Amino acid sequence: MIRQVHEPGICGQCGGCVSFCFAGDLVAIEMGADGKPHYLDENNCLECGICFLICPQINILDEEIQSKYNWEPPIGSYKHIISATTTEQDIKNVCSDGGVVTSILVYLLEHKLIDGAIVSVSDGPFGRKPIIATTKEKIISAAGSRFIGRSNIEELGNFTTYSQTMFALREIKNLDMLKIAVVGTPCQVHTIRKMQYLGVMPAHVVKYVIGLFCLENFSFGPDKIQEVEETLGLGINEIKKINLKEDFIITTNSGEVRHIPLSELEKVARPACFACTDYAxxxxxxxxxxxxxxEGYSTVVIRNELGQKVYSSALRNGYIKELETGKELDQGSSLMSTENGIFLSSKGRKDLIKKFAWFKRKRGIKTLENILSQEEVIDLMVEHEKKQIVEQYSQ
Ligand SMILES: Cc1cc2nc3c(=O)[nH]c(=O)nc-3n(C[C@H](O)[C@H](O)[C@H](O)COP(=O)(O)OP(=O)(O)OC[C@H]3O[C@@H](n4cnc5c(N)ncnc54)[C@H](O)[C@@H]3O)c2cc1C
Ligand code: SF4
Ligand code: SF4
Ligand code: SF4
Known part of the structure; x- marks a missing residue:
C-alpha cells in the first residue's frame, strides 16, 4: 500500500484502512496529522492484509466484485435510469437535486427497514462530515450542500468536500444497529463492497447502499482560499449552496446561480480523484x-433487484414521483417533448451519464499509467473495455 497508494500520492484519506485494521486494539496504524495513515507501531501489525484489500485505490479484488455485480463499462449493470423528485416540500427546500436520496432514506426509516443511515452533513464552507442519522429530521439535515453556521474561515484550516464516511461506519460497530443504509461516493462504496465480500465487520449491517455520482471532490488549505475565491468570483462565505453536474454550480446568498467550468477547479481537486475510474x-x-x-429532479440508476424493490416501494408509497414521460422528438432521439417542455429522453440521459463515465475512466487509467506497471494497468481493464478505450482514444 505504501508503494501503490502512498508514494504515488493517491491516498484519498478515507480512513478505511485505519478504521478496519484487524489490529484495532493494538493500534498498528493511525491517521497522521497530515490526514494520511501511517504506522504507529509496525510491530503490532498482524500482516493480515485487510487494510490493503479494502483500500479503494487497490484494485486487487476488482474482478471478484465486478463479477458479483455483473459489471460492464462504463456505468456498470442497471435495470432502469429515471428522473424523479421528492414529494415532500421540506426536502425540496434543501436537497441537492430532486431529493430522491433523502426521500428513499426517509421511506426506509419510516417503514422500519433500517435502524439508521450514514449520511454527511455540511460542516462549514466546503466542509462535510459523516453522521449516523436515526431520525427523519437528521436525515433531512444532511440533504443538499447548503453552508449553514458560517464560521470565520481563517479558523477553519483545511477545506474538503470529501466526507470521511468510513469513520461513521466504524462507529456502527459499537451500536446496537442491525440494518443501516449508507450514502457514499464510489470510492466509499468500493470499500464497503470489498468489506462485504471479505466478511469484514460491520459491513454485514449495511443493507442498502445509495451511491452518488462523483467526478471529483475538492480539498484545499487556507493558502489556496484567495485563488479559489478569484476563480469563483466571490468570497467563500458568500456561497449558500454548491452542486456538481456538467460543471460546478454555486448558489450565492443573494440567490444568484453561477456555473464554473470544472477545468478551472482542477487545481483544488483531490489528487486521489484523478486516479479514480468510477463515475456512476x-x-x-x-x-x-x-x-x-x-432542475429539481435527480437522475436515478436502479441497479439490482434490491434497488428496484426499494425504489418502487418509495414511489408507490408517495415519497417520490417520476418525471412525466414524453414523446421522443424522433425515433431514438435524445430529447422528448412533454406538456411542460422538452427534456432529455431516457436515451439522452443514459448517453450523457456514459459520456462522463468514459471521461472519468480514461482520466483515471491515464493517471494510473504513471503509477502502476503496464501489466497492472491492463489488468484493470476487461476485454470489452480495452476495445472501447482504444476506440475512445482514437476519436
Ligand atoms: C462530492 C460529490 C460529487 C458529485 N459529483 C456529481 C457529478 O459529477 N455529477 C452528478 O450528476 N452528480 C454528482 N453528485 C451528486 C449530486 O450532487 C447529488 O448528491 C445527487 O444528485 C443526489 O441528489 P438528491 O437531491 O437526490 O440528494 P439529497 O436528497 O440532497 O441527499 C444528498 C445526500 O448526499 C449525501 N452527501 C452529501 N455530500 C456528501 C459527500 N461529500 N460524501 C458522501 N455523501 C454526501 C448527504 O448525506 C445526503 O444524504 C456529486 C455529489 C457529491 C457529494
Ligand atoms: S495488515 Fe492488518 S494488522 Fe497490519 S496494518 Fe493492515 S489491517 Fe492492520
Ligand atoms: S485511500 Fe483510504 S484505505 Fe487507502 S491508504 Fe488512504 S486512507 Fe487508507
Ligand atoms: S472521484 Fe473517486 S476518489 Fe474522488 S471522491 Fe469521487 S469516488 Fe472518491
Whole structure:
C-alpha cells in the first residue's frame, strides 16, 4: 500500500484502512496529522492484509466484485435510469437535486427497514462530515450542500468536500444497529463492497447502499482560499449552496446561480480523484446524480433487484414521483417533448451519464499509467473495455 497508494500520492484519506485494521486494539496504524495513515507501531501489525484489500485505490479484488455485480463499462449493470423528485416540500427546500436520496432514506426509516443511515452533513464552507442519522429530521439535515453556521474561515484550516464516511461506519460497530443504509461516493462504496465480500465487520449491517455520482471532490488549505475565491468570483462565505453536474454550480446568498467550468477547479481537486475510474457508482444498489435531469429532479440508476424493490416501494408509497414521460422528438432521439417542455429522453440521459463515465475512466487509467506497471494497468481493464478505450482514444 505504501508503494501503490502512498508514494504515488493517491491516498484519498478515507480512513478505511485505519478504521478496519484487524489490529484495532493494538493500534498498528493511525491517521497522521497530515490526514494520511501511517504506522504507529509496525510491530503490532498482524500482516493480515485487510487494510490493503479494502483500500479503494487497490484494485486487487476488482474482478471478484465486478463479477458479483455483473459489471460492464462504463456505468456498470442497471435495470432502469429515471428522473424523479421528492414529494415532500421540506426536502425540496434543501436537497441537492430532486431529493430522491433523502426521500428513499426517509421511506426506509419510516417503514422500519433500517435502524439508521450514514449520511454527511455540511460542516462549514466546503466542509462535510459523516453522521449516523436515526431520525427523519437528521436525515433531512444532511440533504443538499447548503453552508449553514458560517464560521470565520481563517479558523477553519483545511477545506474538503470529501466526507470521511468510513469513520461513521466504524462507529456502527459499537451500536446496537442491525440494518443501516449508507450514502457514499464510489470510492466509499468500493470499500464497503470489498468489506462485504471479505466478511469484514460491520459491513454485514449495511443493507442498502445509495451511491452518488462523483467526478471529483475538492480539498484545499487556507493558502489556496484567495485563488479559489478569484476563480469563483466571490468570497467563500458568500456561497449558500454548491452542486456538481456538467460543471460546478454555486448558489450565492443573494440567490444568484453561477456555473464554473470544472477545468478551472482542477487545481483544488483531490489528487486521489484523478486516479479514480468510477463515475456512476457502479456497485451501489441505487445510484443518484444530477446530470441528465431537469432542475429539481435527480437522475436515478436502479441497479439490482434490491434497488428496484426499494425504489418502487418509495414511489408507490408517495415519497417520490417520476418525471412525466414524453414523446421522443424522433425515433431514438435524445430529447422528448412533454406538456411542460422538452427534456432529455431516457436515451439522452443514459448517453450523457456514459459520456462522463468514459471521461472519468480514461482520466483515471491515464493517471494510473504513471503509477502502476503496464501489466497492472491492463489488468484493470476487461476485454470489452480495452476495445472501447482504444476506440475512445482514437476519436
Ligand atoms: C462530492 C460529490 C460529487 C458529485 N459529483 C456529481 C457529478 O459529477 N455529477 C452528478 O450528476 N452528480 C454528482 N453528485 C451528486 C449530486 O450532487 C447529488 O448528491 C445527487 O444528485 C443526489 O441528489 P438528491 O437531491 O437526490 O440528494 P439529497 O436528497 O440532497 O441527499 C444528498 C445526500 O448526499 C449525501 N452527501 C452529501 N455530500 C456528501 C459527500 N461529500 N460524501 C458522501 N455523501 C454526501 C448527504 O448525506 C445526503 O444524504 C456529486 C455529489 C457529491 C457529494
Ligand atoms: S495488515 Fe492488518 S494488522 Fe497490519 S496494518 Fe493492515 S489491517 Fe492492520
Ligand atoms: S485511500 Fe483510504 S484505505 Fe487507502 S491508504 Fe488512504 S486512507 Fe487508507
Ligand atoms: S472521484 Fe473517486 S476518489 Fe474522488 S471522491 Fe469521487 S469516488 Fe472518491
Amino acid at each position: 457508482n457502479d456497485f451501489a444498489d441505487i445510484s443518484v446524480g444530477g446530470i441528465g435531469s431537469p
